[in-house]
Amino acid sequence: MYEQVSHSLLNDILVELKPEIGNQRLRHFYTRLGANFYAIHSLFHMLYGDRADFKEQMVSLVETLALRYMERSPALRKSDLAREKDYNWFLSQKWVGMALYCDRFADDLKGLRAKLPYIQELGVNMVHIMPILDCPPDHSDGGYAVRDFHKVDARYGTNADVEALAGTLKKRDMLLVLDVVVNHTSNEHEWARRARAGEQKYQDYYFVFDDREIPDSYEESMPEIFPVTAPGNFTWDEEMNKWVMTVFNSYQWDLNYRNPEVLIEMIDIILFWANKGADVLRLDAVAFLWKKIGRTCQNEREAHLLLQLMKDCCQVTAPGVLFIAEAIVAPSEVTKYFGEDAINAKECEIAYNATFMALLWDSVATKNAKLLNLGLKNLPEKLERATWLNYVRCHDDIGLGFDDKDVRLAGYDPVAHRRFLIEYYTGSYATSPARGVPFGENPKTGDARISGSLASLVGLESALQMNNEQAITDAIKTIVMLHGLILSYGGIPLLYYGDAIGTLNSLEYMADPAKRDDNRWINRSHFDWQKSELRRQTGSIEQRIFSALQHMIAVRKVTNVFADFDNRQFLTLENPNLLAYYRTDPQHSRNRVLVVANFNNEVQHLPISVLKPYGFIEQGGMKELCSGSRIAVENELIAVEPYSCYWLVD
Ligand code: OTU
Numbered sequence: 272m273y274e275q276v277s278h279s280l281l282n283d284i285l286v287e288l289k290p291e292i293g294n295q296r297l298r299h300f301y302t303r304l305g306a307n308f309y310a311i312h313s314l315f316h317m318l319y320g321d322r323a324d325f326k327e328q329m330v331s332l333v334e335t336l337a338l339r340y341m342e343r344s345p346a347l348r349k350s351d352l353a354r355e356k357d358y359n360w361f362l363s364q365k366w367v368g369m370a371l372y373c374d375r376f377a378d379d380l381k382g383l384r385a386k387l388p389y390i391q392e393l394g395v396n397m398v399h400i401m402p403i404l405d406c407p408p409d410h411s412d413g414g415y416a417v418r419d420f421h422k423v424d425a426r427y428g429t430n431a432d433v434e435a436l437a438g439t440l441k442k443r444d445m446l447l448v449l450d451v452v453v454n455h456t457s458n459e460h461e462w463a464r465r466a467r468a469g470e471q472k473y474q475d476y477y478f479v480f481d482d483r484e485i486p487d488s489y490e491e492s493m494p495e496i497f498p499v500t501a502p503g504n505f506t507w508d509e510e511m512n513k514w515v516m517t518v519f520n521s522y523q524w525d526l527n528y529r530n531p532e533v534l535i536e537m538i539d540i541i542l543f544w545a546n547k548g549a550d551v552l553r554l555d556a557v558a559f560l561w562k563k564i565g566r567t568c569q570n571e572r573e574a575h576l577l578l579q580l581m582k583d584c585c586q587v588t589a590p591g592v593l594f595i596a597e598a599i600v601a602p603s604e605v606t607k608y609f610g611e612d613a614i615n616a617k618e619c620e621i622a623y624n625a626t627f628m629a630l631l632w633d634s635v636a637t638k639n640a641k642l643l644n645l646g647l648k649n650l651p652e653k654l655e656r657a658t659w660l661n662y663v664r665c666h667d668d669i670g671l672g673f674d675d676k677d678v679r680l681a682g683y684d685p686v687a688h689r690r691f692l693i694e695y696y697t698g699s700y701a702t703s704p705a706r707g708v709p710f711g712e713n714p715k716t717g718d719a720r721i722s723g724s725l726a727s728l729v730g731l732e733s734a735l736q737m738n739n740e741q742a743i744t745d746a747i748k749t750i751v752m753l754h755g756l757i758l759s760y761g762g763i764p765l766l767y768y769g770d771a772i773g774t775l776n777s778l779e780y781m782a783d784p785a786k787r788d789d790n791r792w793i794n795r796s797h798f799d800w801q802k803s804e805l806r807r808q809t810g811s812i813e814q815r816i817f818s819a820l821q822h823m824i825a826v827r828k829v830t831n832v833f834a835d836f837d838n839r840q841f842l843t844l845e846n847p848n849l850l851a852y853y854r855t856d857p858q859h860s861r862n863r864v865l866v867v868a869n870f871n872n873e874v875q876h877l878p879i880s881v882l883k884p885y886g887f888i889e890q891g892g893m894k895e896l897c898s899g900s901r902i903a904v905e906n907e908l909i910a911v912e913p914y915s916c917y918w919l920v921d
Contacts (some may be wrong), residue, residue, distance in 0.1 A: 280308070280880070284330055287330040288330065288334055288337065289877070292334065292421065297337065303587045303588075306586075307583045309407070311332070312329065318528075318576055331539070335539045336536060336538075339539065341793050343589060351385060351589060361593055362834050362836065367764055367827065368398070369393075373400050373403055380432035380436055384436060396443075399448035400449060401413065403428075404417045404422065404450075406585075407457055411457075411785075412789075413795065415519070415523070416452075416455070417517050424835075448549065449552055450539060451541050452555045453537050453555060453557065455556070456523070458522045458525065459522075462477075463524050467510045474513075478515065478516035480505075480510075480514045483505075488564045489562065489564055490503060492566055495713060498713040498715070499788075500788050504516060504517065524675065538581060538782075544586075545588070552593070553595040553597055554596060557574065558570050558599060558604070561577065571716055578619060579610065582617055582618055582651075584593060593622040596621070597688075599667075602626040602650050602674060608622045610657070619657075621762075622659060627757075627760065628661075628663060628664075631756065632669055632671075632692070637692070637870075638870050640848060640849055640850040642677060644841070647850075656764060658835045659760070659835070662757060662764070663757055663766075668721055668791055690717075693721065704746070705732030706732045706733055709721065709722075712793060722794060724793065725750060725770045725794075726775050727776040729746045729749040730745065731746035731747070731750075731773055731775065732775045750816055750871075754766070754770075755918070758833070759918060771806075771817050772806060772816060773804070777793060780793065823897055830864060830896065832856045838855045839854050848870055851868075851877070853865040864919065865882070865893070865917075867919065868911075868916040868917075869912065870912070870914070873913055874910050874911065877908065879909060889921065890921065894920050895917050896919070902917065
C-alpha cells in the first residue's frame with residue numbers, strides 16, 4: 272500500500288522535473304530516491320503540506336537532489352557505494368579526530384597540507400577544519416556568520432583548494448569534516464542584503480517584524496545565548512526599518528525554516544560541500560532550527576523533522592556523507608539528534624557528547640566522580656549505527672548543562688554547585704589552580720559558562736607560574752587522563768589542536784577589537800610551531816603530553832573493543848573518586864578492557880572483590896595496555912594513582 276502510494280506520488284514528481292535531468296547515469300539515484308521517497312514526502316508534507324505550492328516545492332527539492340547527484344564525481348560515487356556496503360565503517364576505533372582552525376594551525380588550506388605530517392604523527396586521521404566559508408572580516412563569529420555558502424573565504428584559499436585537500440586526505444586514509452552553518456547567515460549574506468533592500472522573497476527567509484509585538488512574545492520564553500555581547504533575540508535593522516531575529520550575535524540572522532525554500536537552499540548547500548569531498552558535515556546549532564512562540568525555541572519536534580529530511584535527502588544524493596549534530600543541549604534531549612525509533616540513525620550519525628565533556632570538568636574540579644557516574648549512567652541510550660564525538664575541549668565555552676536531578680543525587684545544591692564550578696575555573700576559588708575566564712555571565716539567571724584552554728583549566732599555567740614541579744606533573748597527568756577517557760569511552764575522540772602540546776590561554780585576541788569582547792578566543796590561538804618542536808625533547812612538558820597521547824591513540828586503534836557497538840558497561844563502585852567501565856567485544860565476550868580513572872589527588876583503591884563478580888582478575892592480575900606493565904594487587908586491592916586512567920586487561 273505504502274509502496275503504491277509512494278510510487279504514484281513519486282511519478283507525479285518525476286514527470287515535472289527539468290528536461291536536463293533525464294536518465295543519464297542516474298541509476299543509483301533513482302534506486303535511492305525510491306527507497307527514501309516515502310519518508311521524504313511525508314516529512315515534507317508534515318512541515319509544508321498546508322501550502323498551496325506544496326507540490327512545486329517538492330519538485331524543486333527532488334530537482335535539487337538530482338542536479339547535485341549529476342555533478343557528484345565518479346570517485347565520490349564509488350566511495351558512496353563502498354560505504355553503503357560497509358555501513359558501520361565510522362563506528363571503528365580506528366578514527367581519531369582533531370578540530371583546528373586552518374589559518375591558526377597553518378596559514379591557509381594549501382599550508383594545511385604541509386602540516387598533515389604533524390597531525391598524522393599524533394595518529395589523528397579525521398580533520399575538522401573549523402568554518403572556512405566567506406565571512407565579513409570583522410563580524411564573523413569565528414566563521415559561523417557566513418556571507419557566501421558556496422565560496423571559501425579568500426583568506427584561506429579557494430574551493431579548488433578544498434577539493435585538492437580532500438583528495439590528499441583521501442589518499443592518506445583520512446577524513447575531512449567541514450561545517451555547514453544551518454541555523455543562520457551573516458547579515459551581509461546576499462539573502463540578508465536583499466531582504467534589507469526590501470525584497471519580500473528574502474525577508475521571508477528570515478524572521479522579520481515591523482514592531483516589537485511578535486519579538487516580545489518570542490522573547491518571553493527564549494533564553495539568551497550570548498547575554499553579555501548580544502542580549503535579546505532580535506536586532507533592529509536601520510536600513511530595513513524592521514526587527515530581525517538574531518538568536519546568537521546581532522549580525523547572525525536566523526533562517527526561517529517555515530519557508531520550504533530555505534530548507535531546499537540548505538540541502539543544496541549541504542550537497543554542494545558533500546560534492547567537494549567532505550566526508551562528514553558538522554551541522555551547527557541544530558537545536559535551534561525551529562522557532563515557536565511560547566517555547567524556548569530549542570529541540571522542537573520540527574527541528575528533528577528538518578534534520579530527518581536533510582539526512583534522507585543526503586542519503587539519496589551523497590549516501591557516504593555523515594552528519595555531526597552540534598546540539599549542546601540537556602542530556603535528555605541530545606540522543607534524539609541521532610533519530611528516534613529506528614535502528615539506523617535517521618538524523619545525524621554523530622553527535623557532540625557535551626554531557627560527557629561537562630561532567631569531566633565537574634570531576635576535575637571536585638576531584639571525585641560522583642556526578643560523572645550519575646550523569647553518564649542516566650544518559651539515554653542512543654541508536655545503533657550512531658556514535659558520539661567525545662571531546663575534552665573545543666573552540667567554545669564550557670556550559671554546565673548537567674541534569675539538576677543528578678546534581679542533587681550527587682549531594683549538591685544545583686545553584687551552589689554551579690557557582691562553585693564557575694569560581695573554581697575562573698580563579699576566584701582560593702585553592703584552585705585553574706585559570707579560566709567567565710563567559711556569558713547572565714545576571715538575570717545567574718548563569719555563566721567557562722572559557723579557557725585545556726592546559727590552563729587543569730592548572731598547567733598556574734603551575735608554571737609558581738614553578739611547581741608537582742603541580743606541573745598533576746596538570747600533565749590530568750590532560751592525559753582526560754584523553755584516556757575520550758579515547759576509550761566509545762565514539763570518535765575529537766582532540767583540539769593545541770592540546771597535545773599543552774597550549775595555554777592566549778591573550779592575543781585582546782588586541783583585535785572584533786574579538787576582544789568574546790573571550791572564547793582565549794582558546795583559539797595561533798598554533799605555536801616552535802613550542803611543538805619541544806615534543807621531541809625528552810622530559811619537556813610538550814613531549815610528556817604529546818607522546819602519551821600519541822601512544823594512547825596507537826593503542827586505541829589496535830584495540831577492537833574500543834569500536835562503538837554500544838558495548839560499554841559501568842561498574843558500580845563504592846569509591847566516589849573513581850569512574851570505571853568496561854568495553855566488551857560483541858563477538859568474543861572474554862575479550863574486554865576495563866577502564867578506570869582516578870580524579871583524586873590521592874591514590875585510590877579498587878578492591879578486587881568488586882571486579883570478581885564481573886569475571887575480571889580470575890588469572891590473578893591485570894595488565895595496563897598503555898604501559899604494558901602488570902598492575903600490582905596488594906591486600907586484594909588495585910592501587911590507582913592520582914589523576915590516572917588505566918586501560919586494563921586480564
Ligand atoms: C555554535 O555554538 C558554535 O560552536 C559557536 O562557535 C557559534 O558561536 C554558535 O554556534 C553560533 O553559530 O549553537 O548548539 O555556548 O555552545 O553557541 C549550541 C555557546 C551552539 C555554544 C553555542 C553553540
